[in-house]
Amino acid sequence: MSDTPVSVPSGSAASVPDPSGLVVVAARPAVARARRRPPVGVLVAAGWLLVVLLTALILPLLPGCDPLRGDFTHPSAAPGPGHWFGTDANGRDLLYRTAAGARASFAVAALTVAVGLLVGGALGVAAGWFGGWTDRVIGFAADLLMSVPTLILVMIVVSLRGPGLPLIGCLIGAFTVPAFMRISRASVLSLTERGFVQAARMIGTSPLRILRREIVPHMAPVAVTFAFTATTIAIVAEGALSFLGFSLPPPAPTWGGIIAEGRTTLGSAPWISMVPATVLCLTVLAFNYLGEHLRSGAPTARTESTR
Amino acid sequence: MSARLLRRASLRVARAAAVLFTVALGAAALPRLMPGSPALAALGPGATPEQVAAYNDRVGMDENVLAALWQWLTDAVHGDLGRSLLNDVPVATELGDRIPVTLELFLTAQIVALAVAVPVALRSAWKPGGVFDRVATTGAFVVTAAPGFVLGLLLIYVAAVQMRVLPATGWVRFTDDPVENLRHLVLPALTLGLTEAAVFTRTLRVQLMDTLDQPYIAAARGRGMSTRRLLTRRALRPSSLPLVTLVGLGIGTSLGGSVLVETLFAVPGIGSLVATAIAGRDFPVLRAVIVVSAAGVVAATLAVDLLYRRLDPRIADARR
Numbered sequence: 001m002s003d004t005p006v007s008v009p010s011g012s013a014a015s016v017p018d019p020s021g022l023v024v025v026a027a028r029p030a031v032a033r034a035r036r037r038p039p040v041g042v043l044v045a046a047g048w049l050l051v052v053l054l055t056a057l058i059l060p061l062l063p064g065c066d067p068l069r070g071d072f073t074h075p076s077a078a079p080g081p082g083h084w085f086g087t088d089a090n091g092r093d094l095l096y097r098t099a100a101g102a103r104a105s106f107a108v109a110a111l112t113v114a115v116g117l118l119v120g121g122a123l124g125v126a127a128g129w130f131g132g133w134t135d136r137v138i139g140f141a142a143d144l145l146m147s148v149p150t151l152i153l154v155m156i157v158v159s160l161r162g163p164g165l166p167l168i169g170c171l172i173g174a175f176t177v178p179a180f181m182r183i184s185r186a187s188v189l190s191l192t193e194r195g196f197v198q199a200a201r202m203i204g205t206s207p208l209r210i211l212r213r214e215i216v217p218h219m220a221p222v223a224v225t226f227a228f229t230a231t232t233i234a235i236v237a238e239g240a241l242s243f244l245g246f247s248l249p250p251p252a253p254t255w256g257g258i259i260a261e262g263r264t265t266l267g268s269a270p271w272i273s274m275v276p277a278t279v280l281c282l283t284v285l286a287f288n289y290l291g292e293h294l295r296s297g298a299p300t301a302r303t304e305s306t307r
Numbered sequence: 308m309s310a311r312l313l314r315r316a317s318l319r320v321a322r323a324a325a326v327l328f329t330v331a332l333g334a335a336a337l338p339r340l341m342p343g344s345p346a347l348a349a350l351g352p353g354a355t356p357e358q359v360a361a362y363n364d365r366v367g368m369d370e371n372v373l374a375a376l377w378q379w380l381t382d383a384v385h386g387d388l389g390r391s392l393l394n395d396v397p398v399a400t401e402l403g404d405r406i407p408v409t410l411e412l413f414l415t416a417q418i419v420a421l422a423v424a425v426p427v428a429l430r431s432a433w434k435p436g437g438v439f440d441r442v443a444t445t446g447a448f449v450v451t452a453a454p455g456f457v458l459g460l461l462l463i464y465v466a467a468v469q470m471r472v473l474p475a476t477g478w479v480r481f482t483d484d485p486v487e488n489l490r491h492l493v494l495p496a497l498t499l500g501l502t503e504a505a506v507f508t509r510t511l512r513v514q515l516m517d518t519l520d521q522p523y524i525a526a527a528r529g530r531g532m533s534t535r536r537l538l539t540r541r542a543l544r545p546s547s548l549p550l551v552t553l554v555g556l557g558i559g560t561s562l563g564g565s566v567l568v569e570t571l572f573a574v575p576g577i578g579s580l581v582a583t584a585i586a587g588r589d590f591p592v593l594r595a596v597i598v599v600s601a602a603g604v605v606a607a608t609l610a611v612d613l614l615y616r617r618l619d620p621r622i623a624d625a626r627r
Contacts, residue, residue, distance in 0.1 A: 143326050147604045148333075148597060151563030152581055156593060159585050160341045236454040240567055243456045244582065259460065266460070267468045274464075277457045285452035292448075 042293050045286035052283055056102035059095075067092065067100035067253045076269040086271040088261060094275045097253040101276060104165055104247065104254045105235050105283075111169025112176060112234035113227045119173070120180025121223055125211065127181065128188030135185075142178035150175045151240060158246045168247060172237045176230045183226050187219035221294075228291025232284045239280055255280045319612070323605045330601040334594040335376045338366045341588075349392070349588060365392065366590040383598075389591035393583070398595045401580060408478065409569070409576035412495055413561050417554060419500025424507030424550075429538050431508070432515035443508065450505035455564055459498035459571045466494060476573035495572040499564060503557060507550060514546040548618060555611035562600045 038046075059065050071083070071091040079086040085094040127138040154171045161167060191197055191214070200210050235255075241247045242256030250257065255276045262272030338345045346362040347354060354362075367375035382389070388398035427447075431440040453461070467475035473494055479487040518524065519542055527541055565578030573579070577596060584592040 140322070140325070143322070144329055147326050147601045147608075148330055149562040149600050150560070151566060152585075152597070152600075155566070155581075155585050156337065157340060159588075160337075232452075239454055240456060244567065244570060246585075256456070259457065263460065266464050270464060270468075273460055277460065281453050281457060284454070285449065288448065288452055 039293075041289060045289040048282060048286045049290075052102055052279065053106065055099045056106060059099040060103065065093075065096045065099075067096040068251055076265065076272070078269070079271055079275075085275045086269070088258070088272045089265060089269070094258070094272065097258055098255070098276045098279050101253040101255040101258060102279070102283075104242070104252070105238050105280075107165050108169040108172065108238040109231045109234040111166065112173040113230050115170055115173025116176035116180045116230050117223060117227055120177040121184045121219075123177065124181040124184030124186075125188050125215065125219075128185040128192070129207075129211065129215075138181065142181050145175060145178050151237065154237070154241065155244065155246045158241065163246065163248055165248070168238060168241060169234070172234050176233060180223065180226060180230070184219055184223055187222050188215055191215050191218055225291055225294045228287050228294065232287045232291075235280065235284055235287070319609065323609060327598070327601055327605055331380065331598050332372065332376055334597040335367050335372055335379060337593060338368050338590050345588065345590070365389065367594075379594075383595075388595040391584075391592050392589045393587045393592075398591050401592065402577070402595065402599065405575060405577050405580050408574060409562075409565050409578060411481070411492065412499065412565065412568070412574065412576060413558075415492055415496040416499035416503060416561075417557070419496055420503035420507050421550075423501070423504035424511055425543070427504075428508050428511035428515055429543070431512045432519060432542075433534070433538065435516055440512075444512070447505040447508045450501055451509070453502070455498055455502055456567050456571055458502060459494065459568060462494050462498055463571075476571075478572075478574045491572075491574075495568050495574055498568050498571075499561070502564075503553075507553060510549050510553060511546060514549055515542055518542045518546045544618065548615060551614050551618065552611055555607040555614075558603055558607040562596075562603075 060067060069092065071077075071087060071093065073091070074082060074087050075091040076089050077083055077087040077091070079094075083093050083095065085098065087093055088097070123138050123141075127135040154168070154175070157171055158168060197210060197214050200214055205213075238247060238254070239256040239259070242254035243260045244256075245260070247254050247256065258276040259273045259280075262269065262274070265272060341348065344359075345366065345368070346359040350358055350362060367379060379389070386399055388402070390397050391401060427443050431443045434440060450458070463475045466473045474491055475494070478491050481488040524537065524541060527537055532541070562577065562581075565576060566581050567578070568574070569576045569578035570582050577600075580592065581596055583589070584596070
């Protein structure tokens with residue numbers, strides 16, 4: 001939790017004028033050096049996400065990589081040369097199934113972030129900017145959404161309206177709206193006190209222009225950082241839903257669905273559950289790591305009003 | 308001063324009541340979310356108009372929503388939450404049977420989480436960047452990445468399938484056999500507890516590091532207070548505020564988590580009741596569970612707020 005103000009440019013303090021007239025250049029701080037080249041962990045995390053994303057996009061398109069086709073000569077085969085990640089009880093290749101399952105997870109995650117960021121961000125800006133009754137009504141709606149059991153409500157709606165990735169993505173997104181709302185509201189509140197916003201106001205800039213040119217660009221880093229958290233929330237929630245059988249119905253591969261299928265053969269063929277579970281955990285870990293890295297660099301929103 | 312306090316307290320209670328009322332209204336409207344007629348879907352196309360009317364009456368769809376809600380609320384105050392559509396058992400009886408199970412699980416998980424998080428965070432924060440701190444921080448980071456159902460499956464794999472020391476699924480009531488009850492409790496409680504322990508550790512560590520930078524800690528150290536006393540007596544209490552929030556908010560999210568864990572371990576608590584009720588379109592049960600759980604969240608939020616004031620008297624003045 002760094003508390004550095006946004007406006008201090010890193011490196012401006014590096015040169016100090018010397019009384020003798022010479023300019024003493026201090027050694028570049030470690031932070032600045034680290035920022036030039038990203039640390040190994042960031043490269044590994046980003047690389048992993050890139051591999052998963054590309055595999056999910058490309059592999060199911062290749063001929064012979066059908067996640068639904070069973071190789072009946074090799075049911076429950078252990079990971080090996082023929083099937084790199086092994087096969088499930090019906091001989092379906094786990095690499096292909098996990099790759100296809102990643103599509104569902106990423107689709108839901110993308111939709112969740114889009115809904116959360118746009119709706120939550122807009123509501124937060126409105127609450128912080130207008131205050132008064134707007135703030136109170138939006139705050140009440142957020143309280144409401146946070147008091148209901150999220151996962152259960154998503155399960156109920158999915159079971160009543162029928163499963164589908166757009167619906168699931170929007171529902172999970174709706175439940176991340178309060179968090180996005182609070183974060184953007186807090187940043188707007190702290191930004192409106194800042195000099196450059198007051199100055200813009202004083203020279204008669206229209207409120208809409210202030211919002212667009214001053215407020216939104218400055219709160220974006222904080223909101224985007226939370227988008228990483230929302231991504232992992234969505235992936236975990238989609239996994240939980242499909243694990244419980246509330247996502248795409250059985251033949252369609254989803255990470256949670258494959259993990260659930262492997263439960264009964266945990267003793268004889270643990271890889272059926274473990275392959276998608278490992279990929280899921282590593283993906284969540286990578287998103288968390290990148291989010292954490294961004295957070296340590298980006299200015300944090302003052303959180304005094306989030307209680 | 309006290310008039311202002313009273314005013315604020317009553318505002319908070321009114322707000323909480325409004326939240327609860329709206330949740331109850333939404334829960335009453337659940338059957339209407341279903342496309343088509345829930346009655347015909349449940350009873351089959353051959354249902355007589357009388358049967359349809361009886362069904363609509365039981366799920367509260369016969370009159371306008373507000374009148375049905377008022378009826379339901381007055382009944383609920385008298386302890387009548389309606390009857391399950393699946394087995395005709397009164398919902399209140401069902402909840403009374405299952406809440407203790409979920410509560411036992413939840414409380415054990417909290418104890419596990421605190422028993423792990425507090426010592427680890429204390430040791431971590433004492434020497435930030437040390438070997439212990441780095442191992443603990445990395446460990447907590449990895450555990451947070453594992454969702455409950457994956458962690459639970461891993462525990463089943465290790466303890467039940469490989470080592471064969473604990474039962475993988477099932478439940479025995481404490482009153483029937485305390486030892487078996489504990490054996491069945493271990494894995495689900497660990498699953499819930501370890502995930503929370505990771506979050507608790509991370510939060511408490513950051514907060515403790517912040518507290519340990521305060522001048523009064525340096526002063527106490529200068530007077531020769533032992534490390535142990537310093538950490539447990541001086542640093543822990545002011546640092547535990549976010550933890551109180553986490554435990555309080557956990558009550559709300561625990562229901563979702565308990566659906567997963569209770570389904571995975573076949574524990575007959577509220578979570579598995581919800582899973583069956585959703586699959587069977589058991590609207591009276593769902594409605595009751597949603598309202599009761601929202602009431603739990605609202606009560607927990609109020610309790611956290613009160614506890615905050617007890618733990619840190621400065622808040623009462625600072626947040627006028």
